[in-house]
Amino acid sequence: AHTVLYITGLQFVLKLTPHTPAASPSVPGQEDIQAAMPVEELDPSHYPATRAAKVAEHFINTRYGSPFAWFGSSGVKKAGLEDMGVLGTKYHIEFTLKEMTRNQDMGLCSAEVLFHRADERKPPQVQCTCSGAFQVNTSAEEEDLYQRLRNATSLLSGSDIPNSVGHIDPEMAPFWHLGGVASSFIMLRESNESTLLNMAHIDNFTQMETKDAQLMFQYDILLHDMVSQEILKWKLLLSWSPDGGVKVLEAEWDPKCQAIPTSSILY
Amino acid sequence: MSYLPANYKNVQCTPVCKQRQHAKSNKTRTSFCHACFVTHGILIFCRLIKGHEARNYDYTIYHPLAEISTWMGQMVSENPDVVTLVDYGSTYENRTISLLKIGLKSDVTKKAVWMDCGIHAREWISPAFCQYFVKEILRTYKTDSKVEELLKNLDFYITPVLNVDGYLYTWKDNTTRLWRKTRSPGTDGCDCIGTDLNRNFEANWGMVGVSQNCCSNVYPGFKALSEAEARSVVDFVEPRKNDIVCFFTIHSYGQLILFPYGHPNVTAPNYNELAEISQAAAKAIKAVHGMTYTVGSFAEALYPAAGSSMDWARLIGIPFAFTFELRDEGSFELPENQILPTCEETYAGVHSVITYVHNKIFYSAAITASATLWTTLSSSLLYFTLLYFT
Numbered sequence: 001a002h003t004v005l006y007i008t009g010l011q012f013v014l015k016l017t018p019h020t021p022a023a024s025p026s027v028p029g030q031e032d033i034q035a036a037m038p039v040e041e042l043d044p045s046h047y048p049a050t051r052a053a054k055v056a057e058h059f060i061n062t063r064y065g066s067p068f069a070w071f072g073s074s075g076v077k078k079a080g081l082e083d084m085g086v087l088g089t090k091y092h093i094e095f096t097l098k099e100m101t102r103n104q105d106m107g108l109c110s111a112e113v114l115f116h117r118a119d120e121r122k123p124p125q126v127q128c129t130c131s132g133a134f135q136v137n138t139s140a141e142e143e144d145l146y147q148r149l150r151n152a153t154s155l156l157s158g159s160d161i162p163n164s165v166g167h168i169d170p171e172m173a174p175f176w177h178l179g180g181v182a183s184s185f186i187m188l189r190e191s192n193e194s195t196l197l198n199m200a201h202i203d204n205f206t207q208m209e210t211k212d213a214q215l216m217f218q219y220d221i222l223l224h225d226m227v228s229q230e231i232l233k234w235k236l237l238l239s240w241s242p243d244g245g246v247k248v249l250e251a252e253w254d255p256k257c258q259a260i261p262t263s264s265i266l267y
Numbered sequence: 268m269s270y271l272p273a274n275y276k277n278v279q280c281t282p283v284c285k286q287r288q289h290a291k292s293n294k295t296r297t298s299f300c301h302a303c304f305v306t307h308g309i310l311i312f313c314r315l316i317k318g319h320e321a322r323n324y325d326y327t328i329y330h331p332l333a334e335i336s337t338w339m340g341q342m343v344s345e346n347p348d349v350v351t352l353v354d355y356g357s358t359y360e361n362r363t364i365s366l367l368k369i370g371l372k373s374d375v376t377k378k379a380v381w382m383d384c385g386i387h388a389r390e391w392i393s394p395a396f397c398q399y400f401v402k403e404i405l406r407t408y409k410t411d412s413k414v415e416e417l418l419k420n421l422d423f424y425i426t427p428v429l430n431v432d433g434y435l436y437t438w439k440d441n442t443t444r445l446w447r448k449t450r451s452p453g454t455d456g457c458d459c460i461g462t463d464l465n466r467n468f469e470a471n472w473g474m475v476g477v478s479q480n481c482c483s484n485v486y487p488g489f490k491a492l493s494e495a496e497a498r499s500v501v502d503f504v505e506p507r508k509n510d511i512v513c514f515f516t517i518h519s520y521g522q523l524i525l526f527p528y529g530h531p532n533v534t535a536p537n538y539n540e541l542a543e544i545s546q547a548a549a550k551a552i553k554a555v556h557g558m559t560y561t562v563g564s565f566a567e568a569l570y571p572a573a574g575s576s577m578d579w580a581r582l583i584g585i586p587f588a589f590t591f592e593l594r595d596e597g598s599f600e601l602p603e604n605q606i607l608p609t610c611e612e613t614y615a616g617v618h619s620v621i622t623y624v625h626n627k628i629f630y631s632a633a634i635t636a637s638a639t640l641w642t643t644l645s646s647s648l649l650y651f652t653l654l655y656f657t
Contacts, residue, residue: 045561045568072596075559160441165329165391166602198597200445222445224599226521227570229463229484231445266475 042079042091049079051196052091056111058188058197059126060097065181065246067145067174068138071106074098088116089193099136101177107131115193123189142242145174149207149215159204175205179219181246182238187223196226203233214239214247326399327607329391332435335427338398342367346405349418356499359451362431364499367401370422371408371415378628379422380621381504381585382515386464386576388433388446389599390519392609396593397427397517399610400617417621420629421512424503430464430496445599447484449496454489457481462488465516466572467497468579471530476572487574500576505583513624514580514588515617520599521569521592522560524548524616527581529565529572535581538564544587544623548616555612558594565590587624591616 042049053073060071078094091113097106109130116122149156161176162168168176179202187197203220210216216239223232237250324338343350349369356364370377384397404423408414428434432450436443448461459482466477466487473479477487492498504511526541528534535541545562552560561568565575569592580588594601594609601609 043563043567045563047568047570050561050568075561162598162600162602164438164441164444164600166598166600166605168602200598201600224445228478229447231484266477 039083040081042081044076044079044093047196048081048193049076049091049093051191051193052079052093052111052113053095054196054198055113055124055188055191056093056095056109056126056128058184058191059111059128060109060130061181061184062188062246064136065177065184066136066138066142067178067181067240068101068141069136070100070177070180072098072100073109074105077108084114086117088114088120090114097130101173102136104136106136115191118192124191126188139242141174146215146242155207155209157204157206158202161202161205175217176202178217178238178240178246179205179221179236182219182236182248183221183223183234185246185248186234186236186251194227197232198224198226200224200231208237210239214241214244216240216249324398324402326395326402326610328603329395329606330398331438332428332431335394335398336365339365339367339427342401342405348372349405349408353424353503355503357495358430358432359449359495360432362435364426364429364431364496366424366426366503368422368424369401369404369418371419373419376510377420377422379424379507379511380513380515380624381424381511381580382517382617383426383429383500383576384517385426385428385434386430386516387518388430388437388448389444390517390593391437391599392519392593392601392606393517394428394434395606396610396613397425399607400614401425401427403614413622417625420625421621424511429500432496433461448486449494451494453481455481459486462486462494464494464496465518465576466574467492467494468501468574468576470528470575470578470582471533471573474573475530476570477574485572491574497576501579504580504585508583508585511580511585512587512628513621514577514585515591515620516576516589517591517593517613519593519601520595520597522558522594522596523568523590523592524552524560524562525565525568525577525590525592527564527578527588529569529575529578531566531571533578535564537586541587541589544620545589547623548589548619551619552612552616555615556608558612560616587620589620 044050050073053076057071057073064071073095074097076093076095078092080092082090082092084090091111093111093113095109095111097109098104099106107130109128111126111128114125116124156175158169158172158175161172161179180199183199187199191197199221201222203222205217205219208216208218216237219234219236219238221234221236223234224230225232233254235250235252235254236248239247239249324341330338339352343352346369349371351368352365353368354363354365358364370379382397382400384393387393404414404418408418430449433446433448436446436450446461448463450460451462453459457480462481463477463483463485466472466485469491472491473487477483477485480486481489488494488497492501504514524545526535526538526545541564542562549560549562552558563569565572565577575590577588577590591613593613594605
């Protein structure tokens with residue numbers, strides 16, 4: 001017999017700072033990150049650094065991701081570990097950022113990722129600043145997509161994205177990225193020092209009826225955790241508009257598809 | 268029958284081609300094209316002539332198991348002096364596991380290179396690479412003297428799909444695409460199917476990076492070598508361990524070049540050399556399409572994990588063992604338009620490793636011999652010079 005972890009009926013609303021094309025390069029509300037002396041220098045190619053960078057990636061996508069912008073780290077340059085005692089462990093990382101839909105180099109980012117103590121089950125806390133012109137102007141495409149969906153006579157849906165051979169229809173690509181942004185909220189929250197999460201697949205998504213300005217979608221998403229190698233099935237209800245950004249309204253993990261507690265893994 | 272002009276090579280007679288609609292991508296592609304083969308001006312039968320490639324196998328798409336099996340047969344029939352098909356084991360569902368042995372014939376036992384692809388079912392780019400690798404060495408060994416030398420001095424044992432049952436299962440429908448393990452049943456009342464083949468080898472089996480719950484994707488099996496597929500590898504490699512100098516196991520995703528060990532408390536005696544070789548391979552990869560592959564020991568760069576095939580290979584004494592994690596950095600469903608660039612860069616990386624290992628074995632012995640000769644010569648010269656002047 002084994003205990004099964006599951007979260008049911010979880011509801012939360014995450015407010016995203018409105019995405020403005022003329023936004024300043026730095027993340028709004030961040031104070032200058034002091035060049036804190038890390039207690040221990042880490043090899044940037046080793047997994048503690050790369051896992052921290054992945055968390056920073058999720059953070060950036062929740063802030064700046066959109067149906068037309070998707071960010072990833074293209075390599076950790078420097079990493080340090082600061083033991084925060086009862087608070088947890090803080091990683092200081094410098095990594096290069098790429099906007100992946102255009103294969104565009106976005107320069108260097110500096111992040112602090114605080115993993116709380118495992119028993120506290122709190123999501124990691126991230127602070128991040130990116131140098132260089134951190135501007136991806138997607139407002140025209142977003143507005144275009146938004147108007148098309150609002151004026152459409154039927155509700156849109158899609159499935160099996162990408163398909164088995166990795167193909168994504170060009171019309172479906174914005175919904176792949178939208179799913180990715182929404183997933184980033186979940187992946188950010190679910191990350192710890194023993195995870196490396198990516199969105200693996202969209203089983204299906206359906207546009208829902210709405211009366212207000214926000215478009216609403218139901219997504220069935222598969223996440224992949226590299227460390228446990230598990231596929232995690234999540235159901236997400238999300239809203240989106242160019243002005244409102246992406247909000248995850250409801251998120252539910254489907255435990256039927258993953259009956260093993262990750263705590264059973266010997267690390 | 269029809270008569271053709273004297274210059275019949277590459278002439279367009281009407282090829283009879285089987286069109287096949289690809290089940291997943293809906294792409295229509297041609298398999299088994301027949302064209303004209305003529306002798307004495309008489310049309311005898313048809314084979315496609317496209318440059319020097321007799322059969323038009325598409326290396327830029329993913330192939331189901333049946334096509335890979337047919338392709339393996341073609342590689343043998345098209346290159347009978349250098350390619351042999353070896354059936355060396357079977358899977359849980361009783362399917363044959365086969366490899367292609369590639370090398371110029373020799374009277375003496377040769378050193379060898381092992382490469383397995385598709386240990387994890389969902390990593391489709393891996394079997395695609397093995398096929399590309401075979402194609403590439405066969406295409407170039409007659410004209411590239413370096414490749415010819417490799418095939419002269421080494422035998423290559425290439426397994427395009429090791430986890431045959433799992434690979435077949437991932438082709439079933441879009442709900443099975445992300446299967447990883449074998450298809451053997453759970454034991455001891457545990458209800459789930461499959462063992463992680465890359466945790467099933469006798470290399471600190473079960474110690475770390477595993478879950479003893481058989482539903483886990485890192486379930487190492489109820490005991491080491493519980494899986495027929497793993498035993499097949501061991502039964503082939505173990506007797507040849509003194510000849511196998513290089514062991515590659517190809518995976519995805521992650522863009523990593525990993526070397527032993529996966530167990531965090533074990534360090535390979537040639538750690539530094541393995542790191543150097545891996546760095547050089549990463550550099551070779553980057554030179555092709557600019558992609559960054561991270562280098563490190565398995566335990567340091569990816570995660571601690573015991574029971575991998577690479578760890579086992581190193582432990583039994585194969586000096587150079589590597590795990591390659593190919594493109595991309597987030598998905599098992601790598602788009603088909605990335606197959607070719609991925610294969611090209613991986614080939615450069617693998618080639619760089621093989622060349623290093625080959626030269627170390629076949630040249631440094633020569634270097635030592637000639638150094639000795641030179642030392643002898645120069646000291647003799649000095650002696651006679653001294654004699655002359657005294």
